[in-house]
Amino acid sequence: MLTSxxxxxxxxxxxxxxxxxxxxxxxxxxxxxxxxxxxxxxxxPLPDPDVSLIRPHYPGLDQYDSSREEEVESEFTNLKLQDELSDTGTTFVDSQQLEDGRSESESLSKIRHDNEPISRVAFGSCTSRRAIRQPIWSQGIIASAPQAWIWAGDIAYMDWPDVNCKANPDHFQCNCSRDWLHVNRQTCLAGDVPHAREKLEVQLQNPDYKEFVRYMCPNMSSGPQDLALCSKPILGTWDDHDYNWQDGDKRLPTKEEQKHLFLDAFGVPSESPRRIKDRGIYWKHTLNEGIQGKEIDVILLDERFDRDSKPCEIRREFCKLVAGPDPRKYKHEWCKDFLSGGTDGRGSCCSKDERIWAGWCKLNPQLGDDELWEAACNPASKMYGIPGLEIDTSSGAPFRSGLTLNSKNGEGVLCEVLGVQQRAWLQDELYKSRAPLKLIVSGSPVFNNPEDFVCGKALKWRPAVNCSCFDDYDCYRPAQMNLLHLMAHAPGCVVVLTGDFHFSDIKVLQPGKKSYSDAYNSFHLPRPVYQVMASGLTTDTAQKVTCDGYRVDKLGFRPGGECAFVSGPAFGMIEIDWDAPEQLVKLQVRDEFGEVQLESTLKLDTCSTG
Known part of the structure; x- marks a missing residue:
């Protein structure tokens, strides 16, 4: 794309x-x-270099318009999934090849090598479902002077219609046949790539976001177009809405097209490994590379491209008793497919955790020293879920199939979030890294709230139905425990940056006996795992809410107490004092004006709080 x-x-x-x-x-x-x-x-007329496809109107005030809200009947009674609707998108940065053959990470570090070490990294997620002003970029983020920015998902709500489907049920964006992908009129555009492109362009054209990009990339008009190569790098991964399917998994039919669309928005080079077919967008960037003792590894996870369907046990009762019997329910078609659809007609849900983790492994504890048992049943092991493990369809036992890491036919022995290839890549990157600080960017919270909640109200003819998770790692327990142990045993200190839930907080998963240690198998972790969630950059996605329901931290993850969270527009900031003897890291949540609302400090030399 040529500029004017x-x-x-x-x-x-x-x-x-x-x-x-x-x-x-x-x-x-x-x-x-x-x-x-x-x-x-x-x-x-010359085309405006910053405008493509759409010239949206942005209201002067960033106010939430409740009259446009679609009253989606959620599968849950108190779930953040009830508040989905919007407009969004703009200019794509052209992909370009790196002329000297360097990797993206090498090129990024080269740009920063002669400058002062990066010590202020901002991040956030969840923009807006409607075309509204986003003042947080100028009055909060730019004012906080970040030296790098990381997207933790939902840069745009690409699967969301442009109209209020409740008021316009016959509109073509709201009128579709229901199936497992298009569960109701609000989700008719899931997987629609042309519409996703328009929504993304509206976000990229947002005047407030454009001002932010100009601040981060003052050399954009004449320099490299890859946002990772800006003087203040812009990096990121996706979550479900910029994957173009709410709560989406690996079954999205258009995921390859969606991948290229997302990477185009960041100007990722055309020859990047992230664009290889059948590969997710996971990647590692190193900030301050070459400055010994001050490196920051930014590891971008892809938790959609190879994610298995939800495990059978976490929604079976809900589908059988709540949504399945009633065609009017929001999740009716999804539940039909979950229980009795899929390629074999036995349900699309993932049964591997139930068959192996909660089945064969529990029945065979005496094999604890066996290598096969270790690889199939011990999430704390480096061998867990290694390539080549399969489930015998007749006996239900795991066995070694001989498949290699690059095989795509293997089913594996656990319900995956990352997939076997990405897990192997992540383990290798973490354990060979010498960066004292590792930022793991995860679209889904890695740990959240392992307590059951009511997802189906009690009726005269049946009791209330409980669910144990939303759409995060709490749904995939073996994969979750494996990731937690992998991060906690890696050299250096690990901080998870996440979003998704439309409020912001800081959580710490501590070793030792805690109220959550059994659920997360965390008693023997060698060090804490820190998680900062910054979710909701506008009043459309981050409204002022009270401390109730799933927002209450009943198990003690939050250092500031059970209601220590920020509602309303917010972003995260990681500040490192490289000159302090302990190299202090401040984990912060800042409000829309850049004021620090939550803060925890850890010491890089011990990975402990200060």
Whole structure:
């Protein structure tokens, strides 16, 4: 995509060549011709380099318009999934190849090598479902002077319609046949790539976000187009809405197209491994590379591309008793597929955790020293879920199939969030890293609230139905425990950056006997795991809410108490004091004005709180 400046420059060059080539004797005639030619060039409308496809209207005030809210019947009674609706999107940064063959990480570190070490990394998630102003970029984020920015998911709500489907049920964006992907009129656009492109472009064209990009990338007009190579890098991964399917998993039919669309928005080079077919967008960037003892590894996880369907046991009762019997329910078609659909007609739900973790492993504890048992049953082991493990369909026992890491036919022995290839990659990157600080960017919270909650109200003919998780790692317990142990045993200190839930908080999972240690198998962790959730950059996604329901931390993760969270627009900030003897790291949640609302400090030399 050429900018207006480049186009004008090329046109001036053409005029100069024409002027030089004419005879001096015909100068007057040529000048008349050139005047007409230049007039035709500059009178014709030139495309605004920052506008493509859509010119949205942005209301002057960033106010939540409740009249536009679609009253979606959620599968839960108190769930954040009830508040989904919007508009969004704009200009794509052109993909470009790196001329010298360097990796993206190498190029990023090269740009920062001669500058002061990065010590202020901001991050956030969940923009807006509607085309509204986003003042947090200027009055909060730019004002806080970040040296890098990380997207933790939902840069745009690409699966959301442009209209209020409740008020316009016959609108083409709201009128579709229901199935497991399009569960109701509000989700008719899930997987629709052209619509996703428009929504993304609206967000990228948002005037407040454009101001932020200009601040981070002042060299954008003449320098590299890869946002990771800006003087203040912009990095990121996706969650469900920028994956283009709410609560989506690996079954999205258009996930390859969606992947390229997302990477285009960041200007990821066309030859990047992230664009390889059948591979997710996971990646590692190293900030301050070459400055020994001050490196920051930014590890971007992809938790959608290879995610298995939800495990059978976490929604079976809900589907059988609540949504399955009633065609009017929001999740009715999804539940039909969950219980009795899929490729074999036995349900699309993932049965591996139930068959192996809660089945074979519990029945065979005497095999604790066996390598096969270790690989299939011990999430704390480095061998857990290694490539080549399969489930015998007749006996239900695990066995070694001989498949390699690159095999795509293996079912594996656990319900995956990352997938076997990404898990192996992550383990390798974490254990070979010498960065004292590792930022793991996860679209889904890695630990959240392991307590049951009511997801189906009690009726006269049945009791209330409980569920144990939303759409995060709490639904995938073996995968969750494996990730927690992997992070806690890695060299250096690990901080998870996440979003998704439309409020913000800081949590710490501590070793030793805690109220949650059994649920997370965390008693023997060698060090804490820190998690900062910054979710909701506008009043559309982050409304003022009270401390109740799933927002209450009953188990003691929050250092500031059970109601220590921020509602309303917010973002996260990681501040590192490299000159302090202990190299102090401040984990912060800041409000829309850049004021620190929550803060915890850890020491890099011990990974303990200060």
């Amino acid at each position: 400046r480049l186009r004008r420059r090329s046109r001036f060059q053409l005029l100069e060549k024409l002027a030089i080539s004419v005879s001096l004797l015909a100068c007057v005639g040529c000048l008349g011709y050139l005047f007409q030619l230049s007039a035709s060039f500059f009178d014709s």
